[in-house]
Amino acid sequence: MRITTNMIRRNYQNNLGSAMSGLEQARRQVETGRRFGSSYEDPSAAARGTVLETRLARNADYTSTVKSIQKWQDTQEDTITQLSSMAKSIGEDYSTAAMNDPTGETGRSAYAQNLRALQKSMIITLNAKYGNAYVMAGSDALNAPFELSADGKVLYRGIDVDSSDPDDQAVLAELSRETAYVDLGYGLTFSGGEVVSSSAFDSAFPGINAVGYGQTEDGTSKNLIVLAGKMADLLDEDVFNTEEYGKLWTQFKEGSSEMSNQLTGIGTKSQLLESSLERLQNENLNIKEQYKGDVGIDEAEAIMNFSWAQYVYNASLKIGTSIFSASLLDFLK
Amino acid sequence: MIRSTFSGFTMAQLALSASQRAIDVAGQNLSNVNTTGYTRQRLDLISINPVGASFSSSKFDNKVGQGVMMNGIIQIRDPYLDIQYRNQLAKVGTADATDQILEKIGNIFDETDSKGVRSAFNDIISQLRNIAQLSEAGEESSDALVRSACTVFLNAIHQNATSIDNVIRDVLDELQSSDIKNVNSCIQQILELNTTIKNTQLMGNPALELQDQRNQLLDDLATYLPIQVTYETEGTGSEAVDTLKVTFTDEDKNVHTLISDNKGAEFQLGTTGDGIPVSLKIKDIDSADPVSDIDVTNLMINGVLKGKMDMLNKSEVFDGTETKGIGYYSSMFDTFVNTFATVMNGLNATDNGATAHDLFSTSDGSATFTAANIKISDEWMNGTVTLTRTQETGAGGTENSSAYSNILKMIDELSNKEHDFVVFKGTMISGYDNIQNTQAIERKASSSILSNHLSVLYQIADSKDAVSGVNLDEEVMDMMRYQQSYNAASRLMTTLDQLLDKLINETGVVGR
Secondary structure, eight states: OOOOHHHHHHHHHHHHHHHHHHHHHHHHHHHHOBSOSSGGGSHHHHHHHHHHHHHHHHHHHHHHHHHHHHHHHHHHHHHHHHHHHHHHHHHHHTOHHHHSOTTHHHHHHHHHHHHHHHHHHHHHHHTOEETTEETTOTTOTTSOOEEEOTTSOEEETTEETTOOOHHHHHHHHHHHTOOOEEOOSSOOOEETTEEOGGGSEEOOOOHHHHHOOSBOTTSOBOOHHHHHHHHHHHHHSSSOOHHHHHHHHHHHHHHHHHHHHHHHHHHHHHHHHHHHHHHHHHHHHHHHHHHHHHTBOOHHHHHHHHHHHHHHHHHHHHHHHHHHHOOGGGGOO | OOOOTTHHHHHHHHHHHHHHHHHHHHHHHHHTTTSTTOOOEEEEEEEOOOOSOOTTOOTTOOOOOOOEEEEEEEEOOOHHHHHHHHHHHHHHHHHHHHHHHHHHHHHHHOOSSSOSHHHHHHHHHHHHHHHSSGGGTTOTHHHHHHHHHHHHHHHHHHHHHHHHHHHHHHHHHHIIIIIHHHHHHHHHHHHHHHHHHHHHHHTTOOOHHHHHHHHHHHHHHHHHSOOEEEEEEESOGGGOEEEEEEEEEOTTOOEEEEEETTEEOEEEEEEETTEEEEEEEEEOTTSOSSOOEEEOTTTOOSSHHHHHHHHHHOBGGGTTOSOBOHHHHHHHHHHHHHHHHHHHHHHHOBTTTTBOOOSEEETTOOSSOOTTTEEEOHHHHHTSSOOOOOSSOOGGGOOOTTOOHHHHHHHHHHHTOOEEOSSOEEOHHHHHHHHHHHHHHHHHHHHHHHHHHHHHHHHHHHHHHHHHOOOHHHHHHHHHHHHHHHHHHHHHHHHHHHHHHIIIIISSOTTO
């Protein structure tokens, strides 16, 4: 093949151009730490990258949700712990034996007053807030859930917790089952419009689950606050009805131990949150590692590539000077 | 045969002028080494042979030639390589046009290195998640936060929609005010050159430089559309002149004559109301009078015009064509936007969808959302409509101010549920990712096709150069060669001069 000057020049120019673009690409890789700047350079890695980016965004969402739910849950736990210690002290100090007090009526009335005060503080504790939201309110976190009416009734979201009306009982049962699911990455799924409970975390704690509601078969209230009120009423009476008081006290003890169970339940949920957080943090690391594998570049390799590209470019330039300096003209006398 | 006394001088003179002319040609070649399209020229020399019978012809009568004759200056060019080169140019033209437009689309949808629609979309989900917590109950601002995340999202969408429009307008503008004009002006210039070349050739000049110019223009024309070039010889003998015919064969195998001697065709680009689809028509020279326009929009096989028009006009599954043009990407994008807005509006409606509380509406009143017309509904903007947090009523008529199960459904729909995006089913964000991924795959294909076509083009250019290009060393060598032959011819002349000097001045001096 006959070689012409322009052919050499053009081919040289093309090769120099590609050496230069190789240098530019290597430079960009070192500077950005990414293997590519546009998705077309590596479509499959770019596609995996976008999926990972979405997962990372989701992971960040879950993590911040877990953290905020943890605080929420802490408030719930504090509330129930406080209630539980109040209930415990009532259970210990107000036993039937203690009430057969030799001080008689005066002593009992002092106890009654104490009980009423405890009753009120239980209501206040149950109406605890986190931010603007009532933590024990189920689905109505905007309004204080518990109220002690003037006639001594305990109302949960406007409904008498001691009501014997079956309609009210049904509503209370429904309220006690209220949920507030948050998606923490357990694979949120819906079934018939409802969240599948195992696929999300339930952050609601309807207060009546802590202090009880409804009545036993013999008509004794199951609600601790109501019970405390009734115990106070009995203590205030002139003749102390030991038998009736004993019944209330036994029920109170039962409710109190039920509350302890609830506390344990909350503890378990807190642990679940803790382990979720750990899992999310691990996942975050994994995603980042995977992302680096798909999109990122090994620094040492990138710098080596850059040096190599620079070497190639320099060599091309050097060859260029020798191509164009010499021609037959240089050898004429 | 008796030799004429001074015949040797003519031979020397012919040799001198041949060498001189050869050096001139070398000079011309050297001077034009960098001229685009220049074809190396060569002096065609032939040896003068004595012809005819001599009076006393005998086998002892040794005849010798009478010197050198310049038969003309010729170009060295391989027409087959020209055909190959032009065919390849058309292929490069298609690939280059496609690649450039895909690059522009990539600049819009490729968020590998930037934040745009994807991050805005993720932000909407994050903001929804914030609402979906009891601790956020009663935060009036949370609705506004979702709304502003949506505003950012819509801004990113509108920006992309505008960018798509701009790409279309740019390509359209290039086609209209540059490409079609170039094609027509190439044809016109070739027509003018045809006349000039013909006239020059009639006067006996081969018009080599003009032919170079014409070939260059033909190469230019070949990048726009595939052309076939044929030469026909008109007249005979010394009056023979070449006329040029350029044709273009469309996909239906119809042959359209673009140039025939001094008659030329004209291309016309037709646009519809808002620009696309475009149509391309030829005013063929063969057409009967009055000239009819032939529509060749979808009949181009290769070339820049095909590349650009296909990208402008076609949108694959959306119009049943086979090219993923700009329309494909904008339609995919519209589908994504429409799915998003429809899902959100659907979930926000209450009473099993009977009562609408639209979060998004269209700015043009159309029922379908597109990237260009989607907006946040006036009702959501002024607060008449808010996010429907729950579809359920509280148990026994109790308030459920902080219930948010509906928000959870929105999150689920936006992040986990699969939706139908015409060509595939996937999560909402994958509807957007798909645009980027498709673009990436198409562009990778187009750029590798381009580089393949280019490397073939360079190979053909090398072969062309091997035949027609100037090699400086070769020309310098020619210079030396003809300098030597010039010197030799001069020496021949002085030798003859000395011989005659002997004969005329020094012979027959006896008795003087």
